[in-house]
Amino acid sequence: MSASSDTTAQAPSRAPWLWIAALALLVIITRLWMSSAVSWDQNEQLVWSQRLRLGYGPQPPLYTWLQWAVNLVLGPTTLAVVLVKNSLIALTFVFMLLAARQVLPERTAWLAAAGLAWLPGIGWQLLRDQTHTVMLTCAIACTWWLVLRHVRNPRPLGFVWIGLAVAWGILSKYSYALVAVALLVAALSVPAPRHALLSRGFWLAPLVTLALVAPHAWWVLEHWDKASGSTLDKLHPADTPSRLHGLATGSGDLLAFLLLAVLPWLLMAAYTLGRFWKTPRTSAAPAASTSHQRPGTLPWVEPLLRHYAIVVVAVLALMVLAGASKFDGRWIQPLLLMAPLWVLSRWPQAGNNERGARRYLAACLAMLVLMCSIAMLAPLRDAQRGNGDRLNWQLDAIAASLRQAGFNGQGMILAEHHTTGGVLHMLFPQAKVVVCDADDPGFHLGCAWRKAEKARAKGLPLLQVSTETPAPDAWWWAAWPIGSMPERRVYNLPYRWTDPDQARMKLEFIVYPADPSAAVSTSAAVHPALHASAHNHLQ
Structure with a gap:
């Protein structure tokens, strides 16, 4: 016992x-x-x-x-x-x-x-x-x-x-x-x-x-x-x-x-x-000891x-x-x-x-x-201060905006930053996400063209997108033949908990359809009311 x-x-x-x-x-x-x-x-x-x-x-x-x-x-x-x-x-x-x-x-x-x-x-x-x-x-x-x-x-x-x-x-x-x-x-x-x-x-x-x-x-x-x-x-x-x-x-x-x-x-x-350092020092006694090492004998x-x-x-x-x-x-x-x-x-x-x-x-x-x-x-504090925070992005609103603009979640997504790319991979897991960093001009000029051209050659839908800080114009042009870039759309979406008058998340994108015959009329096919409709829906 x-x-x-x-x-x-x-x-x-x-x-x-x-x-x-x-x-x-x-x-x-x-x-x-x-x-x-x-x-x-x-x-x-x-x-x-x-x-x-x-x-x-x-x-x-x-x-x-x-x-x-x-x-x-x-x-x-x-x-x-x-x-x-x-x-x-x-x-x-x-x-x-x-x-x-x-x-x-x-x-x-x-x-x-x-x-x-x-x-x-x-x-x-x-x-x-x-x-x-x-x-x-x-x-x-x-x-x-x-x-x-x-x-x-x-x-x-x-x-x-x-x-x-x-x-x-x-x-x-x-x-x-x-x-x-x-x-x-x-x-x-x-x-x-x-x-x-x-x-x-x-x-x-x-x-x-x-x-x-x-x-x-x-x-x-x-x-x-x-x-x-x-x-x-x-x-x-x-x-x-x-x-x-x-x-x-x-x-x-x-x-x-x-x-x-x-x-x-x-x-x-x-x-x-308390002042534990003033107590007498003793050797450590491990919870479990081996047969050849007794507790209290580990001076090393x-x-x-x-x-x-x-x-x-x-x-x-x-x-x-x-x-x-x-x-x-x-x-x-x-x-x-x-x-x-x-x-x-x-x-x-x-x-x-x-x-x-x-x-x-x-x-x-x-x-x-x-x-x-x-x-x-932290996200609530930033929202109350009117500061945009990535954790306050409304993912459902982003997905709804892109779907209403014609992106079906398939094909290729060309993002300007990993932050954008990661979010869109969660929203559209069936699409292939590639990132051509807009902060590195020497890199994106080649990357954007190669990736976009590969999607066009295969007849895949292409979404070129940037969020928050606008990507430079050169980043957008780099993905398209001269004079053929489709319409770039800009949505200003509200952050979660944030007063829309203080801060909004900027979502810029180009949707390129899988059907090549529709590419010529991409800009004209977008009704001017689409932006307002999506914007009102998300308020």
């Missing part, structure tokens, strides 16, 4: 898993309730995920492959994009909890995982429609779990799992390479992790990684400008006046984002747990995490010295995802403070609720 009771008491609690699942479901429901539209990166994914390719642009392809697979089941819908993103965020908490349980007592492990809510990188991901950064964050948490588990119990199969995680990270975002290098250097600098990573079967990890990454790596070599140009331009802005100015700007950005990455959590932990954990952080900061500093003059918080914050685990590994008994632990978890829950509330109320 007593033995059974002890076993039950020592079993890991199910409560954290239930909380993670419940909060993930709440976030998904509130996001779907907030708006049926999507914005920015997720629209780009809707366009790219129409087909499988080895590469798509300046980001690795794994997120797009995952979105493609989900779209096969759910279609190109808001639910599909919201489900992918928020499932990855939930899995980040899951993997962090699994990692913390390898090296911390049960209660403290839960504090380390829940503390992610106070890392700005996580909160920002909840607020914005991000994609690759979300998957990168999840891959980093998973990598740490698998590495910590392997160090505690080295075996050849563990290298296979680590190889899979590294391939996942590289195919999520190229900056993961810094994580892999920093983690490897840190592990080799500490005896126990070094012995584990050099144990029998170590060659399986790089073999698995190379086998999975090689096809995309080949694509990158063949499309180097497309894969690297955007990132390099962001790190080295063309308007940097001098090397000294770039050094000062880069150093300032780096310092600010490094502090922002950890300071909010540190302040919250100090407030809720804190040095491993500390050395990792040092390497990451050192590499970022070297990037500044090499000329990187601009950083973005979403690039840096995932790299320091392990900050709560690092600090708590120094004081693993912090979770024994029951009152402090309750306050800590309440603060984490409050932060998640606050982030979700801000995200949910």
Whole structure:
């Protein structure tokens, strides 16, 4: 009886898993309730995920492959994009909890995982429609779990799992390479992790990684400008006046984002747990120990995490010295995802403070609720201020306008931006959506003509469309033979909740019929009352 009771008491609690699942479901429901539209990166994914390719642009392809697979089941819908993103965020908490349980007592492990809510990188991901950064964050948490588990119990199969995680990270975002290098250097600098990573079967990890990454790596070599140009331009802005100015700007950005990455959590932990750093330091006692490692004998954990952080900061500093003059918080914050685990590994008994632990978890829950509330109320706030917001687009009104103008949802859609293309792919999933970026004149002049001419040659319906900021006239003319461009129509549609007198969404488009004989009379066939009829119908 007593033995059974002890076993039950020592079993890991199910409560954290239930909380993670419940909060993930709440976030998904509130996001779907907030708006049926999507914005920015997720629209780009809707366009790219129409087909499988080895590469798509300046980001690795794994997120797009995952979105493609989900779209096969759910279609190109808001639910599909919201489900992918928020499932990855939930899995980040899951993997962090699994990692913390390898090296911390049960209660403290839960504090380390829940503390992610106070890392700005996580909160920002909840607020914005991000994609690759979300998957990168999840891959980093998973990598740490698998590495910590392997160090505690080295075996050849563990290298296979680590190889899979590294391939996942590289195919999520190229900056993961810094994580892999920093983690490897840190592990080799500490005896126990070094012995584990050099144990029998170590060659399986790089073999698995190379086998999975090689096809995309080949694509990158063949499309180097497309894969690297955007990132390099962001790190080295063309308007940097001098090397000294770039050094000062880069150093300032780096310092600010490094502090922002950890300071909010540190302040919250100090407030809720009290002066936990003044308690005597003890070795971590993981929830489950292997036969050859007794709880409380893991002195390698804190040095491993500390050395990792040092390497990451050192590499970022070297990037500044090499000329990187601009950083973005979403690039840096995932790299320091392990900050709560690092600090708590120094004081693993912090979770024994029951009152402090309750306050800590309440603060984490409050932060998640606050982030979700801000995200949910942002479109309403923008509407009340008269600001056009992509999440306030009325998708039904857009679809109705285009159908009334003669577009039947088939053929090809030529969009001026991924935001437009993603929305129209949701509205007309049977049509092929192509994007010729109107902000890149050197690109769209060739792209628009090739795509439009292909549709005309096949007798397909063609919808050339731009939204919000008008595309330049050259973008429209580029798709048509000289003197034969059909009538371009302009609708001003109301935003949801917004006073139409303050802001309207501009929808410009050309509908080209599938029947070539109707193309000559396209302009004349459009009755002048059509615009007014559609406009009145949508008020």
